[in-house]
Amino acid sequence: MDCTAGTCLFPLHRCKTIHLVRHAQGIHNVEGDKNYKAYLNPEYFDAHLTPLGWEQVDNLRKHVHSSGLINKIDLVIASPLMRTLQTAVGVFGGEGYSGDKTDVVPLMVANAGNSFHAAISSLNCPPIVAGELCREHLGVHPCDRRRSVSEYQFLFPAVDFSLASAYTSSA
Template identity: 60%
Template structure:
């Protein structure tokens, strides 16, 4: 059994999340409410150590200031079996997004605890689902990892789930009918990838009640086919009314999460998560990249936005071998021009 993704600020082996694919044109992103947090000293130390381990450069993702790099020139090659494609999705619009725009203090309201999607949010889910279906992405994804909060769970099953559920089918639904008064039809777990909930990709911990999750017992009732086995505690023991997770600690947690992703066998993974988690994690990865790539990585995610990234193993964290590589020299022969080889073979035959 694979270990749980760590919920910590101690970073592991060096990976690089370096190149969105395909390259995206610069686009405006929605602004998010700022949260002021202090940097944790332990987080600073662990990330400095990580950057030292990852200090070598390549042509595409480097802090080099050479004229070629500043002009955006250069490419990089990595063995394909040392790469995974990760599809990052921020949840659709939640009720907390609407109320918080009106009054930031509303984020602390008990009414917004574990905020669910708005009707507009569900429309955003439907639109993204149409996109991933039409472009063929839905058939490529091997696993969906989702933060265990209501808005991310709803987004994940709505976008990547198996469509409308039919009564009498032996497989449990991903989401039951009308979950949390959503007015939505049940969603099937057939003809879609497996779903796995993980605390390590949840939103930045803060005093906001919208970031406190419900019990796993409740979630299992609403989302029967999602695997919650990685979550150790039924109630939310991580959130607290006076707990504020420092920005750099979120980034370190995110980098640990991506390290854990590399230990999984799946090569195409969707991650449905949150704005703050993505912003701080990707900006930390961007510190190792060319400024143009760093800017692209660091853009704030809009609600229900999807971006594809390449996760590269630069430290032999994974031991996978390529499915497509072929060793060559089968059958084996003399490594010389064909005319010389024929002469050598003839000489060998005459001696027999």
């Protein structure tokens, strides 16, 4: 290894590349961008993606696949909030879930979080883990409060929730 002037590069083959992706547009973002106080509205509890948010997910998915980046991803970590889980499974998940392969568990069931979105397959995708420490805020606003882990496990059956604490911040 060449170390000069106190700077030393670690061999690239021993490095991991980290890509950070923020969630697509959530229902809380629409009104919150107009008036910050809208984030206090309990209607936005654990906010889900808007139709524009799903379009953003589809565009990022196309980019991740067309660039070949999907083949270099070993693990996806997302916060255990509806909008971030929807973004993660939409971008990095397998093609649409047909339900005819009984050995393939869906990453997301149809209409998870009132999304009107089809189920998403876990076939040929990197593992997805929900981690509590990925959250920007822990329950400051209703949109930042989340459901119980058991509710998420039902909606996102192939996501690993072992890094999400068992409590729910709905109270």
